[in-house]
Amino acid sequence: MTWNSLLTEPAAPPDAIELLDLLIAATPAAGPPAPTPQSELVQGLQSPQAGLSPKYFYDALGSRLFEAICELPEYYPTRTEAALLRTHAPSMAQSLPRGAVWVDMGAGNCAKAEQLLQTLGSGACAGYCAVDISVDFLHGALQSMRHRLGAAAAWPMRALGLDFSQPLALSTAVAAHGLPGPAGAPRVVFYPGSSIGNFSPAQALALLQDWRAVAAATPGGGLLIGVDLSKDRQELVAAYDDALGVTAAFNLNVLRRVNALLGADLNPKDWAHRAVFDEAHSRIEMHLVAQRDVTLHSAHLTRRWAAGEYIHTENAYKWSVDRFAQLLQHAGYAAPQHWTDPAQRFAVFWAPAA
Ligand SMILES: C[S@@+](CC[C@H](N)C(=O)[O-])C[C@H]1O[C@@H](n2cnc3c(N)ncnc32)[C@H](O)[C@@H]1O
Numbered sequence: 001m002t003w004n005s006l007l008t009e010p011a012a013p014p015d016a017i018e019l020l021d022l023l024i025a026a027t028p029a030a031g032p033p034a035p036t037p038q039s040e041l042v043q044g045l046q047s048p049q050a051g052l053s054p055k056y057f058y059d060a061l062g063s064r065l066f067e068a069i070c071e072l073p074e075y076y077p078t079r080t081e082a083a084l085l086r087t088h089a090p091s092m093a094q095s096l097p098r099g100a101v102w103v104d105m106g107a108g109n110c111a112k113a114e115q116l117l118q119t120l121g122s123g124a125c126a127g128y129c130a131v132d133i134s135v136d137f138l139h140g141a142l143q144s145m146r147h148r149l150g151a152a153a154a155w156p157m158r159a160l161g162l163d164f165s166q167p168l169a170l171s172t173a174v175a176a177h178g179l180p181g182p183a184g185a186p187r188v189v190f191y192p193g194s195s196i197g198n199f200s201p202a203q204a205l206a207l208l209q210d211w212r213a214v215a216a217a218t219p220g221g222g223l224l225i226g227v228d229l230s231k232d233r234q235e236l237v238a239a240y241d242d243a244l245g246v247t248a249a250f251n252l253n254v255l256r257r258v259n260a261l262l263g264a265d266l267n268p269k270d271w272a273h274r275a276v277f278d279e280a281h282s283r284i285e286m287h288l289v290a291q292r293d294v295t296l297h298s299a300h301l302t303r304r305w306a307a308g309e310y311i312h313t314e315n316a317y318k319w320s321v322d323r324f325a326q327l328l329q330h331a332g333y334a335a336p337q338h339w340t341d342p343a344q345r346f347a348v349f350w351a352p353a354a
Contacts, residue, residue: 041261057254060136074238075247077239077345077346078193082111085116086115092120092224092348096120100187100188102117107141122152127157128181129180132162165199171214186219194346198317229321230320262300262301273289274286274287284318286312287313325349328349332353
């Protein structure tokens with residue numbers, strides 16, 4: 001399936017995964033059409049300081065490289081969040097609605113939802129919608145999850161290919177296509193992995209507002225979200241610049257995406273991975289630094305970088321518990337609850353939608 005494809009398979013047998021690919025189609029009726037990946041890439045690469053959205057890391061290879069990152073000793077967020085979800089599941093169960101439809105944003109390999117739903121036990125979930133831009137990888141991950149859970153997961157499941165960074169993407173998709181599971185069920189929007197850190201505070205606010213509208217459409221819903229916290233600079237930089245070079249490969253993979261989407265001729269060997277902490281913005285930045293003078297040729301653009309110039313490929317904002325709680329309330333959620341690890345590395349928030 002291609003990035004541009006629109007594929008709906010509504011007639012799925014009961015134990016199969018419904019696949020709904022809205023990567024291009026989920027544009028609100030009012031407002032400008034969503035930009036194409038090509039136009040977004042060209043705009044980013046033409047900027048005086050070239051930059052790309054981190055969503056372009058994720059094709060099937062990028063998703064696998066991210067899974068490998070999660071195994072690295074330096075990459076504490078995945079382990080820490082998984083431990084929080086395990087340790088505090090009984091306390092979370094007191095607050096989370098039963099019989100809910102779960103909407104897993106940026107689900108990736110769906111491992112965190114699978115772990116949590118198993119720990120919460122039967123009755124927690126009445127439908128599961130895994131949302132990701134890397135739709136082929138997601139579909140495979142969900143089929144594996146269905147297979148592993150077997151009879152323990154009798155609820156309907158959907159893999160939804162969606163770029164949720166587009167304005168109102170989730171609420172538009174849900175208004176048009178609904179969610180798997182009972183219509184009036186509470187909705188839990190689940191956003192683990194601290195992927196909210198890829199968005200600036202203003203962008204994060206817009207996302208959280210859109211998702212609140214989805215969660216508030218039926219009584220009892222809310223947002224369960226994992227957030228990486230500010231900490232020692234060395235620990236942060238190591239998490240994004242591991243000794244094996246897996247994060248470097250993940251970062252460089254975006255050049256393959258640029259070549260594939262724009263018919264361009266970038267050579268990963270001409271670029272080096274760099275991770276820096278920007279104290280003023282409380283964010284890790286990932287860059288690709290030109291190792292010699294490089295010229296990109298494509299039918300869409302020509303761009304030259306001198307040796308030492310760079311492409312900005314990711315931001316990962318780090319929050320404090322108080323500032324993130326304020327952001328949630330500013331987005332319209334009720335006062336959130338949160339759970340953290342003893343070292344205060346990471347926090348999971350439950351924010352009721354109303
Ligand atoms: C950091 S990974 C987290 C994966 C998983 N949730 C976890 O916690 O391990 C981010 C995930 O979000 C997806 N993603 C990134 N940007 C996206 C976007 N704009 N729309 C939809 N999915 C996106 C990626 O494909 C990837 O699976």
